[in-house]
Amino acid sequence: MGQPFCFDDKVVIVTGGAAGIGSGLVRDILSQDARHVAYLDVAQREGEVLERELINVFGTLKVMFIKCDVSNETQLNAAFKKVLNKFYKLDIVINNAAILTAEDTLYKRMVDVNFTAVICSTMMALAAMGNDKGGSGGVIVNVSSMLALKPNMHLPVYSATKAAVLQFTNNIATNDLYSKSQVRMMTVCLGPTDTALLSKQFSEHFDNGCTHCIASRTAERQRVESAVKGIIDVIKKAENGSTWVIANNEPPVDITVSVKEGVRIVCNKC
Structure with a gap:
């Protein structure tokens, strides 16, 4: 990678940034002298409260909340354009937004937010940051889950969306594309984390599903700060x-x- 990476003067987009891991990322990146962090979320009240707090600490030009349903491609595209029109560049995109619901009628919503939106955001990020598109390169991080690594009968749709995020990122992050775009793309698979996503309704299934995903690992709930x-x-x-x-x-x-x-x-057995 050459010189050590730093966040100084970077322009960053974080999806699902109003609370939990997303808001933690926004705070941490701002504290490392990023030029600007824009965070997207549907939770307007939480997003605006956080924005006021962060403006008081870091200044008006450093942070911006954009109300956005990431599953709506028009809204997502408008959010990217808003950042690019103001700062003329983009350096890092963290696709963190996700939902978890037990409502059978909302499975399409889970697919749209957890997976389809990641594809759209990744493509928009590549178009904005890629050397071959006139950009200066950058970083894309797609947030998956340890449930992508092991089937879970209790959370089948959520687990499937996170497995799809992992496979999509691994398939698009080729050395050939990287040599052209200079955009690094990685997947992070999170273990159970103390966020609002894990309500009592889901926590036991999530914890148990993550147990033994990786040899010698258990499903100890981690702090948001650790994630x-x-x-x-x-x-x-x-x-x-x-x-x-x-x-x-x-x-x-x-x-x-x-x-x-x-x-x-698997391929060798096919």
Whole structure:
């Protein structure tokens, strides 16, 4: 990667940034002297409250809340344009937005937010940042889950969307595309984390589903701060196309070789 990566003077977009891991990422990146962080969320009240707080700490030009339903391509495109029109560049996109629901009638909503929106945002980010598109390169991080690594009968749609995020990122993050775009793309698979996403309704199924996803790992619930620090570390050091597990309040673990070996074994049996 050459020189050590830093957030100084970077323009960043974080989806799902009004609360939880997203808001933690916004705070942390701003504290590392980013030029500007724009965060997207449908939660207008939470987003505006956080924006006022962060403006008081970092200044008006440093942060911007954009109310946006990431599953709405028109709204997402408008959010990207708003950032680009103001700062004329984009350096990092973190696709963090996700929902988890037990409502059978809302499964399409989960697919749209958790997966389809990640595809749209990734494509928009590549168009804005790619060297081959007139940009200066950059970083895309797509947030998946340890449930992408192991089937879960209790959360089948959520698990499937996160597996799709992992496979999509691994398939698009080719060395050929990277050589043209100079945009690094990575996947982070989060273990159970203390956020509003894990209500009592889902926490047991989520925790149990993550247990033994990776050898010697359990499903200890991690702090939001640990997840945030792990994602920041991945942005700073990870290679294009790599996959990382962030769980148990421990540093990120590179599982790229294991993921690719699993695919190779399956392909050899086909």
